[in-house]
Amino acid sequence: MTIDVDTKIREIIADLAMLDVGDVSLDNRLDELGVDSMALVEVIFAIEETFDIEVPFNANEPAANEFDISTVRAIAQGVQTLVAQKG
């Protein structure tokens, strides 16, 4: 499978943050993009639906989550890993 995960993640976040994809870089943190806690739950949902994966995420303990959401790049890398694990 040759999905460009980075681009797809940027598209998902741009869509939910109501931004142009060009304004979402891999270095951005989600709060810089105006993604609040509700939008984050929607981002996770969109990622799961797009890649057919389960993202381990609980809104009550973001620090304890094994899935790194600190930057767009971290999310993309986490998704790459989950997609690879799925095989």
Place this chain on the structure above:
Amino acid sequence: MTRRVVITGAGSINALARSAPATMRAMAEGNCGIGALAFRDVERLSIQIGAQIKDYQPEAHFNRQQIALYDRFTQFTLLAAQEAIDQSGLIFDGALSLRSGVVLGTAGGGVQTWDENYRSVYEEGKNRVHPFVVPKLMNNASASHVSMRHGLRGPSFTVATACASSNHAIGQAFHMVRSGMTDAMITGGSESMLCFGGVKAWEGLRVMSHEACRPFCATRSGMVQGEGAAVFVIEDYAHARARGAEILAEIAGFAMSSDASDIVMPSQQGGERAIAGALADAGLAADEIGYINAHGTGTTANDKTECAAVASVFGAHADRLMISSTKSMHGHLIGGTGAVELLAAIMAVRDGIIAPTIGYREPDPECALDIVPNVAREAKVSAALSNAFAFGGLNAVIALKSV
């Protein structure tokens, strides 16, 4: 006309117990009603725990025709209402029957009926459903069946304000008795959404715990759903005294507020206004409150906001009062939760027993109040509050006093 309003009957069924006194005993013992969920398709859920009423047999309480009409939330309501009315000793006939009504809270109404029948037509492809699906699932079914069974012909309706439904319902009934519109009312609430669709919907929000409800704890992991009902008889004080009724507690005040800010994130200011409003309505000074039954869902958003609101309203007294979340034991009954939690407030002002917050492991500096960790406490408390803060930013706080 402003009258004093008292509680003269209480009934409940929930994951902890099958009666109001047994529920209070279970709270005093710090029992936990949360465990593995058991219902069809549970293996497809990512959240598989809840405070379910185990080994509940509808056939033990209702006949076949009744079961065809009563969703589980209605069955729970009828059982709790019978207990409350029996305790009160009231018989609703004559003028009392014409003026007394039922105001109940529920968020989802007959969720199990929706779930079963959607499954039947969508998944199983059936083209016919049972003729009583609509009267079984409607939110007011429980209030209507209580009115029919007990001859309550006065003002009756159902209130739906998500997790504050029961508190809003009790507040409406309280206002009716206090104003002199009626001498007695049946009020409380019920919920039963522990079924595949009900839990699946909640999973989506990513706020549910996989392991336990740990309100105010640094290692909290979210909320846990429960089910059940609690119902009360509330009555004009003079009316209750004249007939020599046993009085459980006085409802001294009630206040509501709306955050007008966010559909899921609570507002500290909205909570503060409801808490301060209940004190003002009850004519109570802040330092008269010895106990608060917290909304205490065990989510980060609620717990921090609620503690900040309490600290702000009570100032230095916030460090002296006790505040606990009994959701750690009976789970979050959503629209029914305020009614079950009122039992903890009654136990505080009547018996001087403060229900604990169980499952507590580690202090959270943002919830630095006396949350009565893990073990109940004895304390003389003359007044207590019960908080409910709903999704949609709708807040309702009840103030109780000992009599």
